[in-house]
Amino acid sequence: MCNYLIDRFHNDGYHGIQKERVIWYISVIAYMINSNWFKFKEISCPNISDDTSYILTKDNHKVKFIIDVNRTNIYNDLFKKLGDSNEINE
Numbered sequence: 001m002c003n004y005l006i007d008r009f010h011n012d013g014y015h016g017i018q019k020e021r022v023i024w025y026i027s028v029i030a031y032m033i034n035s036n037w038f039k040f041k042e043i044s045c046p047n048i049s050d051d052t053s054y055i056l057t058k059d060n061h062k063v064k065f066i067i068d069v070n071r072t073n074i075y076n077d078l079f080k081k082l083g084d085s086n087e088i089n090e
Helices: 002-009 024-033 071-082
Strands: 038-044 062-069
Touching: 024 062, 024 071
Parallel strands: none
Antiparallel strands: 038 062
């Protein structure tokens, strides 16, 4: 898993080599592990078109809209689970 993540995200072919980046693929798992790592607001579910554009609504069911992610806590948890006890400090 560790080698896969390094290969996949060190240079993703689009954003180039970066020192830090959010790995969106693990965000859903991270939310299930600890939702306190995320700040959100509840909004009316937007209507999504076939072209992936959306229209805001006022009366649909509510969904959580993530507005901030504690990347440090997510990475520290991931690295701990992958066997590295070093922590990221920001």
